[in-house]
Amino acid sequence: MIAEAGRMPEFSPRQNVVLEQALRLLVEGGEKALTTSGLARAAHCSKESLYKWFGDREGLLAAMIAHQASKVRTFERSGERLNAVLLREHLELFARDLLEVLAGDVSLALNRLAIGQSNRDGSKLGKLLLEHGRRQIDRRAIALIDAGKRAGLLRFDDADAAYHTLYGLIVSDLHVRMLLGEPGLKDNARQAQKAVDAFLTLHGTQKDSGEALRAASGR
Amino acid sequence: MIAEAGRMPEFSPRQNVVLEQALRLLVEGGEKALTTSGLARAAHCSKESLYKWFGDREGLLAAMIAHQASKVRTFERSGERLNAVLLREHLELFARDLLEVLAGDVSLALNRLAIGQSNRDGSKLGKLLLEHGRRQIDRRAIALIDAGKRAGLLRFDDADAAYHTLYGLIVSDLHVRMLLGEPGLKDNARQAQKAVDAFLTLHGTQKDSGEALRAASGR
DNA sequence: CAATTTCCGTACCGTACGGTACGGTTCGGG
DNA sequence: CCCGAACCGTACCGTACGGTACGGAAATTG
Numbered sequence: 089m090i091a092e093a094g095r096m097p098e099f100s101p102r103q104n105v106v107l108e109q110a111l112r113l114l115v116e117g118g119e120k121a122l123t124t125s126g127l128a129r130a131a132h133c134s135k136e137s138l139y140k141w142f143g144d145r146e147g148l149l150a151a152m153i154a155h156q157a158s159k160v161r162t163f164e165r166s167g168e169r170l171n172a173v174l175l176r177e178h179l180e181l182f183a184r185d186l187l188e189v190l191a192g193d194v195s196l197a198l199n200r201l202a203i204g205q206s207n208r209d210g211s212k213l214g215k216l217l218l219e220h221g222r223r224q225i226d227r228r229a230i231a232l233i234d235a236g237k238r239a240g241l242l243r244f245d246d247a248d249a250a251y252h253t254l255y256g257l258i259v260s261d262l263h264v265r266m267l268l269g270e271p272g273l274k275d276n277a278r279q280a281q282k283a284v285d286a287f288l289t290l291h292g293t294q295k296d297s298g299e300a301l302r303a304a305s306g307r
Numbered sequence: 308m309i310a311e312a313g314r315m316p317e318f319s320p321r322q323n324v325v326l327e328q329a330l331r332l333l334v335e336g337g338e339k340a341l342t343t344s345g346l347a348r349a350a351h352c353s354k355e356s357l358y359k360w361f362g363d364r365e366g367l368l369a370a371m372i373a374h375q376a377s378k379v380r381t382f383e384r385s386g387e388r389l390n391a392v393l394l395r396e397h398l399e400l401f402a403r404d405l406l407e408v409l410a411g412d413v414s415l416a417l418n419r420l421a422i423g424q425s426n427r428d429g430s431k432l433g434k435l436l437l438e439h440g441r442r443q444i445d446r447r448a449i450a451l452i453d454a455g456k457r458a459g460l461l462r463f464d465d466a467d468a469a470y471h472t473l474y475g476l477i478v479s480d481l482h483v484r485m486l487l488g489e490p491g492l493k494d495n496a497r498q499a500q501k502a503v504d505a506f507l508t509l510h511g512t513q514k515d516s517g518e519a520l521r522a523a524s525g526r
Numbered sequence: 527c528a529a530t531t532t533c534c535g536t537a538c539c540g541t542a543c544g545g546t547a548c549g550g551t552t553c554g555g556g
Numbered sequence: 557c558c559c560g561a562a563c564c565g566t567a568c569c570g571t572a573c574g575g576t577a578c579g580g581a582a583a584t585t586g
Contacts, residue, residue, distance in 0.1 A: 204423030208337035211488020256479035269430020
């Protein structure tokens with residue numbers, strides 16, 4: 089173990105190119121299309137190098153998840169002072185970002201891959217995907233609603249429970265439906281508004297309606 | 308096409324036994340464990356019979372979904388007159404049933420299977436799973452909340468949207484987490500209560516708290 | 527420039543899958 | 557009782573995968 093944990097592995101540029109090709113193959117053709125031979129051909133490298141760099145197939149899959157996660161850094165700017173309008177805007181932005189991320193090609197492909205493997209490998213990939221892909225966005229949301237509580241705009245006992253409520257209101261069963269092949273929503277922004285309205289009805293401290301606030305803030 | 312639609316295929320008893328074995332193999336070992344040879348061995352039938360009965364592998368998977376769906380008939384008793392207590396109880400019962408179904412071994416295995424195939428076969432299995440496995444429970448819930456509205460106990464514009472809200476409050480991201488290999492909840496009933504409380508806060512017409520109602524009804 | 531390491535492309539190996547073919551057996555109808 | 561259909565068990569075929577081995581090219585190092 090090295091002192092600087094959390095950002096240790098990180099691959100060489102050449103390896104990143106290979107991982108990018110691997111993701112492309114996975115997105116285009118699913119798990120069956122991601123073969124060692126196929127990846128070597130597509131990325132113009134040798135199978136021998138693949139096994140030297142990533143160990144075996146599972147190591148390659150794990151590397152793909154880590155690589156993808158390293159591309160989605162979520163910024164946390166919690167500097168500004170919150171008011172009701174700002175909180176609502178940040179919540180809606182989070183909701184739209186979440187819906188967009190979940191509907192992304194690569195996200196869906198990786199989730200399908202991990203789910204497909206999750207009952208024969210002891211769900212190692214599943215754990216990895218949840219930790220790498222989810223922790224970032226979870227922390228952003230919890231930090232936001234915690235700030236809302238400190239500013240007296242939200243009321244709840246358990247931040248984690250409140251966050252799960254928010255998540256459920258935003259996503260409902262959409263994620264699973266998309267994983268099963270259904271198309272996404274026509275209007276993510278509308279869904280984000282509705283979800284945040286409901287969330288503020290449940291946990292907000294002010295009685296103003298979403299409509300009124302949106303009218304007041306000029307959209 | 309035969310006149311009696313909706314319950315046409317239905318397999319012979321022998322075939323149902325084979326399908327049951329197929330589900331067992333799938334639950335125990337995932338998709339990789341469900342091979343034609345393995346199934347023939349486990350079910351004491353010949354591969355030739357499998358191909359005669361189900362066509363090919365995909366036909367077998369579809370038959371497994373249909374077979375499983377045929378076992379989960381949901382009863383609709385909408386006779387009795389609704390009041391606030393009764394509505395809440397029915398909503399909580401629905402929530403508990405939903406959580407229990409989603410956490411079931413066979414349900415998780417079939418969902419994993421369909422999701423794993425959904426980006427290489429045009430999501431045919433995904434459609435099938437959503438239609439067979441979901442329509443029943445969706446209709447039960449929508450009938451319930453529609454009855455709630457007719458009884459003046461619920462208020463909403465779009466029953467479908469309200470149902471999706473209820474679903475999100477009950478399930479949140481739990482289904483995906485379980486598909487990825489995480490264990491389920493410790494207490495489904497508690498989660499069901501919380502979700503129904505929130506749903507009634509959003510769409511109920513009466514201001515009584517869940518706590519008060521539960522105390523009044525003696526649990 | 528020479529030595530050494532890294533890498534590529536290909537060929538190869540064992541295995542296991544989906545699907546087919548076939549001989550022997552069971553079983554129900556005439 | 558006999559015939560045909562359905563079925564079982566097994567053997568077989570072509571294919572494609574994960575993983576390894578090897579010879580030669582390219583790049584790195586001193």
